[in-house]
Every structure is written in C-alpha cells, then in structure tokens.
Amino acid sequence: MSGVNLYRGRLAPSPTGYLHLGHARTFWVAWHRARQHAGTLVLRNEDLDRDRCRPEYVTAMVEDLRWLGLDWQEGPDCGGPHAPYDQSRRHAWHVAVFEQLRSSGCVYPCVCSRKDVLQALGAPHAGEEEPVYPGTCRPEKRPQPIVVTDPARLRHRDAHGRRVNWRFRVPDGERITFADGAAGPQEFVAGRDFGDFVVWRHDDVPAYQLAVVADDHAMGITEVVRGADLLLSTARQLLLYHALGWTPPQFFHVPLMTDERGTRLAKRHDALSLRALRAAGAHPAEWGAEWEAWLAQTLPA
CATH class of the missing domain: 3.90.800.10 (Glutamyl-tRNA Synthetase; Domain 3)
Incomplete structure (x- = not known):
C-alpha cells in the first residue's frame, strides 16, 4: 500500500463542561500531529456521563474547537464511515x-x-x-x-x-x-x-477504559494524543487490547498545563475556559505559534 497514508488521529472531548486552555493545547497537538502526517482526524463526542454531559456543552465544544482553527474529517457534525461519533450511541x-x-x-x-x-x-x-x-x-x-x-x-x-x-x-x-x-x-x-x-x-x-479501547479500535485510530494524566490508563488499556486480540495504537501523552500556582487546569477554571477567553477577545492564532515553538522545544520530533 505504498503511497497511502494510514495515519488516523482523534479529538475525544467529554461534554461535561466548557473546554479550557489546557484542553485547547492538547487538542491542538493532536490536530498538528495529524497535519504533520497528512492524516485523518476524527472528532468523537465522549458523552457517556449521563449526569454531567449537557447538549449545550456539545454545541460549545464544536464551536470552541472551530474557533481554535481546528478541523477534522469525521465527526458527529460531518459524519463519516465509522458513525455514529457520539459515544452514547455506540x-x-x-x-x-x-x-x-x-x-x-x-x-x-x-x-x-x-x-x-x-x-x-x-x-x-x-x-x-x-x-x-x-x-x-x-x-x-x-x-x-x-x-x-x-x-x-x-x-x-x-x-x-x-x-x-x-x-x-x-x-x-x-x-x-x-x-x-x-x-x-x-x-x-x-x-x-x-x-x-x-x-x-x-x-x-x-x-x-473499555469504551475508549473499543471505539479507538473500531475507528482505526493509529495514534492517541491526550494528556499525561492518562499514562496509567494506557497500561490498563494495553491489557484490554491484548485480551481482545487487537493491535494497539501508538500513544503521545502531552504534558499538562497548570495555572500560576502550579495547579493542573480543570473545567472549574472558568476564567481560562475557551468561552471566557473568546469573550475577552483572545486570539487563538497567537497560541498556535506559541504552542508550535513549545512543541518543537519540548517534545521529540
């Protein structure tokens, strides 16, 4: 299959709140990696938490990712060969x-x-x-x-x-x-x-653990880009891949972003939500240039 690019990455946000700046950087890295490999990027809505997921967060999630300048080739808003892309429908x-x-x-x-x-x-x-x-x-x-x-x-x-x-x-x-x-x-x-x-x-x-392994396999994901807080989850998931007889993807865990006190960003950091930053007139293009320089200095090529 020479000449055919098989790279498939994914964005997999959970709509339990508004995305914040830490999410933005991780998702930007996933998008950037897919572009580097001239590959396909999948948006998957991980909406299994019935108590915390809200339709307004799903809408905001897509709007915020688009505002960041990210695009994807498959997802709940555009369809694709591995639909449905809402995890609750799988x-x-x-x-x-x-x-x-x-x-x-x-x-x-x-x-x-x-x-x-x-x-x-x-x-x-x-x-x-x-x-x-x-x-x-x-x-x-x-x-x-x-x-x-x-x-x-x-x-x-x-x-x-x-x-x-x-x-x-x-x-x-x-x-x-x-x-x-x-x-x-x-x-x-x-x-x-x-x-x-x-x-x-x-x-x-x-x-x-099961839902992520099942859906990454079904959607043909070849590299999982996500936060470094999930490194231990990867060990668990590799055991599931082995038990199911499936080949696991590659993994790329991005260091977490922290606030001025060194505390990991979370959805409770309302001031750093992409909604709030948009309202304050932030320009995501400036972050992209900063993150590209950071990526080149911090992570392996």
Whole structure:
C-alpha cells in the first residue's frame, strides 16, 4: 500500500463542561500531529456521563474547537464511515466488546462500591486515579468462559439481584511497557500500580477504559494524543487490547498545563475556559505559534 497514508488521529472531548486552555493545547497537538502526517482526524463526542454531559456543552465544544482553527474529517457534525461519533450511541458495539471479554473469562462481577474499596484498603485516597482494588470479589481462579441466557440483566445484576460492576482481572506482577511519543519509555506493574479495574458499570454503561479501547479500535485510530494524566490508563488499556486480540495504537501523552500556582487546569477554571477567553477577545492564532515553538522545544520530533 505504498503511497497511502494510514495515519488516523482523534479529538475525544467529554461534554461535561466548557473546554479550557489546557484542553485547547492538547487538542491542538493532536490536530498538528495529524497535519504533520497528512492524516485523518476524527472528532468523537465522549458523552457517556449521563449526569454531567449537557447538549449545550456539545454545541460549545464544536464551536470552541472551530474557533481554535481546528478541523477534522469525521465527526458527529460531518459524519463519516465509522458513525455514529457520539459515544452514547455506540452502546451495541460496547456491549459486543464486553461480551467478548466476559465469554473469555477476563472479567468478573463485583458488588463493591468505591466507599467499600476505600474502607477495605484502610487508608485515605486522594486524586482522580482509582485506588488499587483489594480483590474483595475476585475469584481465586480466573473465571471459566460463561454463556448467559439473559446477558442484559446480568450486565448490571448478579444472581441475587445485587447491582454489580464488572472488573477486568489484571495479571498480577506483569510489567506493561510502551514507548510514548512524548513522555518516552513507560513501565507499570499490574497489581502494584493499578489493580482490577471496572470495564462495565452497574448502570449498564461501559466504563472509560473499555469504551475508549473499543471505539479507538473500531475507528482505526493509529495514534492517541491526550494528556499525561492518562499514562496509567494506557497500561490498563494495553491489557484490554491484548485480551481482545487487537493491535494497539501508538500513544503521545502531552504534558499538562497548570495555572500560576502550579495547579493542573480543570473545567472549574472558568476564567481560562475557551468561552471566557473568546469573550475577552483572545486570539487563538497567537497560541498556535506559541504552542508550535513549545512543541518543537519540548517534545521529540
């Protein structure tokens, strides 16, 4: 296939608030990488959080990305061969991927809440990273492949009617290594740096790790550009790729942007939201020139 460019990147914002300057830089890098490779860029609306996603944030997301000067070839606003591009409309595909994991014995049901996990660990846990699961519901041996007669019910209820999350059983002690395009060589140990993680939630919605792997694979993404806070998630996702027999994409984790106090930018930083910056008369072309110089100095070519 000489002469055919197969690079496929993606923008994958979650409409749980207005995009801020840190999002802008990461998405600009993803756009820039796709342009460097003369590739295809996909916009995917990751709207699985039913409680926090809002239609107005979806509208603002597209408007803000366009205002930044970014463009894409596939997405919810322009269609494409891998539609739908709203993650909430891809439920049947997510179910099929989950059932593949369940039928192969890679996952098991868990009745533990986050509070239960923290109490079992006997120590406080700070930050957004999920704590290492202590194995309360983990079977002693890897579950045998199972066939269920009512798969929809058993995705979120056990035989006793209790609500369950489904966890992926990690291979304790296995080292997961990968070469990140921005952060360099990475190594994590399953069972130490992260434990058995949720892939399907009790409200019958896929967890982030499963949904992202399923959709990046289905959409043929060859490089994932995202924030450095997701490096550990990449280790989990590589295990899912292996369990599903899929080839993973390359990864490029961009350093996070911080405020003047060194605090990572979040959607609560209203003054640095792209909405507020637009209203204040900011000019994104100036950021692009600054980010291009930063990219050349900070990250490998």
